[in-house]
Every structure is written in C-alpha cells, then in structure tokens.
Amino acid sequence: MDKNLFYKDNPGEDGGVTRRQFLGRAWWLAAGILAIEAVGGLVFSLWPRTKAGAFGTKVNIASVEEVQAMPVGTVTYFLEQRFYLSRVESGLLALYRKCTHVGCVIPWLPDDPSEDDLAPKGRFNCPCHGSLFDRYGVVHAGPAPRPMDIFPVTLDKDEVVVDTGTIVQRSRFDESQVMLI
Ligand code: FES
Incomplete structure (x- = not known):
C-alpha cells in the first residue's frame, strides 16, 4: 500500500502531514477512544438497572x-x-x-x-x-x-x-x- 496516501515524509504545498504529525494524531485518536470507553463503562456500571416499582426497590x-x-x-x-x-x-x-x-x-x-x-x-x-x-x-x-x-x-x-x-x-x-x- 502506498504510505503516501496517509502521510508525506516532507509536506509540500498541498498541505500533507509529516510522519511525526500522522503518528501524533493517531496516538491522540486512540487515547480519545480509550477515554470514551472508560467513561462509558463507568457510567454503565453506576446506572441503576432496576426500574421503579420492581422487586428490589x-x-x-x-x-x-x-x-x-x-x-x-x-x-x-x-x-x-x-x-x-x-x-x-x-x-x-x-x-x-x-x-x-x-x-x-x-x-x-x-x-x-x-x-x-x-x-x-x-x-x-x-x-x-x-x-x-x-x-x-x-x-x-x-x-x-x-x-x-x-x-x-x-x-x-x-x-x-x-x-x-x-x-x-x-x-x-x-x-x-x-x-x-
Ligand atoms: S418447606 Fe418450603 S422449601 Fe421446604
């Protein structure tokens, strides 16, 4: 696969990104996804699962x-x-x-x-x-x-x-x- 589809080693006038910039953005994207998953899991675990009026309430x-x-x-x-x-x-x-x-x-x-x-x-x-x-x-x-x-x-x-x-x-x-x- 042509890596230049995603980044360029030397950005030109067409506004491409360097390898360093590409990796930095990928890292932040992965960190963001992990953070969203962690927060979502915490909210789900704390959310009450028994509806009002049911046994246990x-x-x-x-x-x-x-x-x-x-x-x-x-x-x-x-x-x-x-x-x-x-x-x-x-x-x-x-x-x-x-x-x-x-x-x-x-x-x-x-x-x-x-x-x-x-x-x-x-x-x-x-x-x-x-x-x-x-x-x-x-x-x-x-x-x-x-x-x-x-x-x-x-x-x-x-x-x-x-x-x-x-x-x-x-x-x-x-x-x-x-x-x-
Ligand atoms: S008498 Fe009720 S369970 Fe045994």
Whole structure:
C-alpha cells in the first residue's frame, strides 16, 4: 500500500502531514477512544438497572386510607414485588414469599383452614415440604426453621411504602414488626 496516501515524509504545498504529525494524531485518536470507553463503562456500571416499582426497590403500594379499609385478615399478593401484604389487627406486615426452608415460593391458600385467629380460613402452605405459616408468617408445621422474612413498611406522606430491597430475618413474631395504621 502506498504510505503516501496517509502521510508525506516532507509536506509540500498541498498541505500533507509529516510522519511525526500522522503518528501524533493517531496516538491522540486512540487515547480519545480509550477515554470514551472508560467513561462509558463507568457510567454503565453506576446506572441503576432496576426500574421503579420492581422487586428490589421501594414500592408505593397504596394510600393509608386504602389499607385502613382492608378487613383484618386480608392477605394481598404483590406478584412482581414478591411479597404478601398481610392486614393484621394492629396494622400491616409485608411477608417475603420465599420459604425459609430451601427457598420455594410459598402460595397463599385462602380456602385452607386458618393457623391464626384473625379469620377462619387461609394460610400459607409451602408445596415443597409442607411448611405451614399463619398471617403473621409464623411457622406452624413443617421443616421451615423460622418465620417468613419481612420487608420494612413505612409511610411517605399518605402513601404506604414497602422496601423490597431490605430483607429482614426474624426468629419469632413480635408487635414491633407491624407497621401500625
Ligand atoms: S422449601 Fe418450603 S418447606 Fe421446604
């Protein structure tokens, strides 16, 4: 290939560049490309990948008025956010659906006999090894070693917010776990 297509050893009146100038420009071009790649990679790695409202984020689930209107004993499934909202006497619990035995998804069975005294029917019944949980997420039978994990529930002005990015393990139920409404 004719190197003079790219540079000239001695620039003439036609405005060609010297070998030194050509190499200098090529070096700066390569350095610029590397810098752009480095900055792009940094921005990509820091960019949040979870969309608002998805599992792993803080989720606005309802207004205080709406949850106050739920009858005690109501269990509502938030499928994409992977938790159940359990309306207990004093307030709300957000129960993670993942079984504390080996991690199966625990379904809520509204027609099963109840394991608590909030309603005559309904309990969580893990299909994998038969662990049974009540509306507080407390274990009543089976190999699950502890109650269902919970997510913190807070208020943001008039909205009830569940933080699905913070899994809280517990060894038993106590009232401090309930968000009072
Ligand atoms: S995974 Fe639920 S009882 Fe085993």
